């Protein structure tokens with residue numbers, strides 16, 4: 358069935374986003390051929406054990422990641438979400454991305470399930486990282502290594518962020534999943550949760566995912582092409 362879908366008829370929207378949202382910005386991928394983990398095994402750069410073994414090396418890797426992301430610009434999908442948030446501030450945006458590109462378009466209060474490349478933590482707490490090029494490795498106050506505030510492999514997801522995302526899904530009438538494969542858990546269990554709820558569920562992705570057939574509607578396309586039209590005119594064709 359193909360018919361028009363009008364986002365403006367919904368009151369409480371949750372956007373659940375993944376790496377595909379930033380694909381058109383050129384943010385390097387992690388998995389697959391050419392992905393970061395093929396050059397930098399995560400066991401050496403993206404887990405707590407690696408940080409304990411070699412904090413300076415792990416910090417240096419994340420500096421490279423920040424520089425790579427800083428060289429990318431937010432794309433039409435990020436901008437469309439930012440505009441939609443201005444018009445509809447009750448909308449909740451949940452992202453698995455750590456790149457901070459949504460924030461760079463002015464999006465506030467994004468639930469960053471996996472933390473951010475732009476945050477670090479030490480005994481003093483969590484705080485913004487100075488900048489992409491900073492060589493700083495230790496906190497000037499407590500002397501701790503500045504650990505990237507990212508959910509690494511083998512880390513538990515931040516409970517408060519996960520619960521905030523689940524609560525938003527429980528209270529929404531429209532759930533839009535965009536640019537995520539739904540393969541990374543426990544984040545993907547939030548998709549399963551939305552699929553068990555009474556809201557309308559929409560998937561935007563150029564490729565089918567393991568959850569595709571369970572969504573109420575599917576928009577096959579790139580985030581940067583679909584989202585501006587979806588949010589501007591309110592109506593797009595779905596299948």
Ligand code: NAD
Nearest residue numbers: 375376377379380453454455456536537538539564579580
């Ligand atoms: P994933 O790599 O598993 O899946 C990406 C999905 O995006 C795929 O289904 C793909 O078909 C789709 N896609 C590709 N181009 C698209 C486009 N232009 N528009 C819409 N969709 C598109 O990503 P994931 O599900 O987010 O899981 C990856 C994990 O790795 C997450 O935990 C995330 O934290 C992390 N990660 C983050 C970034 C980032 O911060 N930008 C980048 C890569 C990976």
Ligand code: ZN
Nearest residue numbers: 479481496499
């Ligand atoms: Zn400190």
